[in-house]
Amino acid sequence: MVYSLTYRRPSHVTSSGDSINGDQKPESYTSGSSGNSAGIPEALSFDNIINNGTCPPCTVRDFMNYLKYIEHAAENLQFFLWYHDYTARFNNLKESERALSPEWTQAQADAEALSAVQQQRSKAANVEAHSILQGTTFASNNASKINEKGDPFHTPPASSFDEQRAVASEYGSSTGDDTLVSSATARGIASQAFGDAGMKWQPFTTQPYRDEISRIITVYIADNSPRELNLSSREKQALLHALQNTTHPSAFRDVVSTVEYSLRRQAHPNFIRWAICNGNRPRVVFARGLGVFTIAAGLLADLLITLSSAHRAWRVLPFLGWFIGIATLIAAWKGMCVVLHGLHHRHLRPWELFADSTDEATLVGSEKAASNDSLASSGANSFEDEPWVPRYKKRNVIRKIFDRQVWIQEPALRQIQDTIFLQSLLGAAVLSAIFVGIFCAVPKGNLF
Known part of the structure; x- marks a missing residue:
């Protein structure tokens, strides 16, 4: 099951860096309103995440880790969880x-x-x-x-x-x-x-x-x-x-x-947008490079066949290279690796890679665990001294590309990824057909 083919993932919301007081908020906003941005299904709403109604990698624990390690602004969620407790x-x-x-x-x-x-x-x-x-x-x-x-x-x-x-x-x-x-x-x-x-x-x-x-x-x-x-x-x-x-x-x-x-209005849409990406940055860059390489191979094959004396029908064969390359490139542009998606897997985050066996339960995430963090600690949200930071930096690029993978448990997130994958396939089919059609319309070169 997928969402509408016109689906678009949440847009990135930038922060002004200034405090937003009550006078600056829209009149339609009230505390507790869902305020879902476009591209966020009800199953991944802010209230559902906070109430522990989601599965990894979209739990409140994952939300907290995102704000701490990616946005560097976990204090809002920590204070919010403390207040509700x-x-x-x-x-x-x-x-x-x-x-x-x-x-x-x-x-x-x-x-x-x-x-x-x-x-x-x-x-x-x-x-x-x-x-x-x-x-x-x-x-x-x-x-x-x-x-x-x-x-x-x-x-x-x-x-x-x-x-x-x-x-x-x-x-x-x-x-x-x-x-x-x-x-x-x-x-x-x-x-x-x-x-x-x-x-x-x-x-x-x-x-x-x-x-x-x-x-x-x-x-x-x-x-x-x-x-x-x-x-x-x-x-x-x-x-x-x-x-x-x-x-x-x-x-x-x-x-x-x-x-x-x-x-x-800011942290939640950005978190969902980030959670959609199933690969780390080296893997996504690798996927983009692979897509460009496959497109280049299809282009070269069509050029050679067109310049030769081969029949026009042979020019359809590079369609497969065009299709795979464009689909891979579109998916990678949205932060997804099609290979990982085929398995419904995602890469472990750097802070998850080196977790001890005693910390495995922490990876599951829960509102209570995240709330306890906000109540039990008083230090700054810096993580530069955490053990995983130097260990991950020492990891070579090849190992990062093929890092450990885990199953994506959240059904709503898998549906979003299925939708994006289907969009990439349809887009690749249309574009590949256009490019191959152009080559088929060009007279053959008879150069060899």
Whole structure:
């Protein structure tokens, strides 16, 4: 079974690199909407992947690996999975415990957002006034007084926040990247983050999961945090204001909406487009070269037959070379190797090649495993120090072309690949017939 012959795989969505706040999102978008791009069947929808309703290589674990190793932006999915796990755990608390953290309403969120905008404008005005007065007698006579009152232009020496981050870094390096910073360190860094936003924060509270919220601020929200989310200063300040009052999941409402929008509209289509490719880059380049070589062979054969005194019917024979070469080239242009597709196989990814036998279950992927990663680790998403990186670099090109293969388990992905393969066959048949027909129409050369 295949999809429509007019099927087109998802287009690559580029990132602007800027934070997408609520004002920039289309009015039709709401959190939780499918938002499927063209070329993505319902079976491979974002919600289906997140809810663990897909098979390899389209599981949430594969999605996480793609964002980490290919897009280099896994923090959005890590935070998104943590938030859903946190919401479930919070809702399972006793009513008396949930009452300690009241819901953060939309009206409160809007008020905080407006307040953040006003503070930004005030700071911008102060900066402009400072630049105007810079170098004047007024500025020199009052510099000390202004700094004593909290001059926003005065840069304090690296102290509490930097020292606490250094402690966290040293702690993480001694116990491994997958170790959370201590609660005391997390509270210290979170307190500094609140201080940077002009707020006071009580480090100890009876609200549930306050220590966990401190760690989340340390890892995802604070400036220069290891997995800092791409948030605008307004969104960040509004979130910190909300977390100052409650640990209710609703405090993250706007931030989660921003993160989810990026995942649905950019990361998810790019992931599906990438998953369609069944071969690694050396194999695809090899397939393209093979297609060009076969086309060249068919062209040369038709030229020789046309220049000879052979009957016109012989000029149809190179059709096979044209057909195979063009079909291979079209499939390779879309990232597929026709040989691997004939077996419904795919190459193992570099990070999968050198997985230990104890890690085989990890390759299957699950929402729980990916969610645990987002909860249990606090280090940056860098992978340059992982053991597979130097080992894969040492691998020669021939071995990469013929790397290990595994069965593609996801039926919807196989259907997409079947459709692309059929499209390549039909395209090759039409183009080959045109080229062979042109040679058949040319008078014979009678040169030999």
